[in-house]
Amino acid sequence: MRAPSTTALLVVDVQNDFCSGGALSVPHGERVVPLINAIQAQYDIIVVTQDWHPADHASFASQHPGRTIFDTVDMPYGPQVLWPDHCVMGSHGAALHEDLDVTRAQLVLRKGSHRGVDSYSALLEADRATRTGLDGWLTSRGVTEVHVCGLATDFCVAWTALDARRFGIAAAVIEEACRAIDLEGSLARAWSEMTAAGVRRLASADILAA
Numbered sequence: 001m002r003a004p005s006t007t008a009l010l011v012v013d014v015q016n017d018f019c020s021g022g023a024l025s026v027p028h029g030e031r032v033v034p035l036i037n038a039i040q041a042q043y044d045i046i047v048v049t050q051d052w053h054p055a056d057h058a059s060f061a062s063q064h065p066g067r068t069i070f071d072t073v074d075m076p077y078g079p080q081v082l083w084p085d086h087c088v089m090g091s092h093g094a095a096l097h098e099d100l101d102v103t104r105a106q107l108v109l110r111k112g113s114h115r116g117v118d119s120y121s122a123l124l125e126a127d128r129a130t131r132t133g134l135d136g137w138l139t140s141r142g143v144t145e146v147h148v149c150g151l152a153t154d155f156c157v158a159w160t161a162l163d164a165r166r167f168g169i170a171a172a173v174i175e176e177a178c179r180a181i182d183l184e185g186s187l188a189r190a191w192s193e194m195t196a197a198g199v200r201r202l203a204s205a206d207i208l209a210a
């Protein structure tokens with residue numbers, strides 16, 4: 001299935017820190033790489049994102065004395081899960097997986113670089129007000145639908161797909177080209193929210209079929 005030029009592939013956060021051996025590894029995260037490389041051939045518009053934090057980012061448990069990893073704290077914009085230090089800008093952990101093919105990506109979007117605000121989504125930061133600008137980039141190119149893959153299904157992939165719907169863009173998640181963290185039921189919760197918002201599930205076999 002050759003995707004029309006109004007459909008963009010969003011490749012979310014396939015970075016060393018989210019793969020095996022990384023600071024915030026998603027189980028079997030690196031296994032998405034060959035499939036993502038294969039499906040890219042079906043798209044004309046490809047966007048790759050990178051989580052890209054300053055070393056003192058507010059989502060890091062290390063910045064909250066007395067708190068531990070995976071605690072939830074109240075931030076001015078709402079609840080925030082605390083993570084191990086990860087994807088520090090310029091570090092090896094923040095680099096894209098070396099086997100990920102980015103040859104045809106037209107945009108590499110970095111997110112999460114404001115110290116006090118997290119950004120799971122590639123479209124809206126966690127304050128739900130600050131835009132990354134990706135909505136304008138997509139719509140100015142005539143994109144009306146996005147297919148989302150990468151890491152992790154239940155956080156950055158889900159928030160990106162849900163925000164696409166908020167901006168009136170059709171969205172689907174290529175399930176086999178994602179892996180999840182699944183923290184206390186977060187994967188099931190993410191899928192129920194995505195289903196309710198009209199995010200579709202896509203099988204990679206349908207995309208790769210001629």
Ligand SMILES: [Zn+2]
Nearest residue numbers: 051059087112
């Ligand atoms: Zn992050």
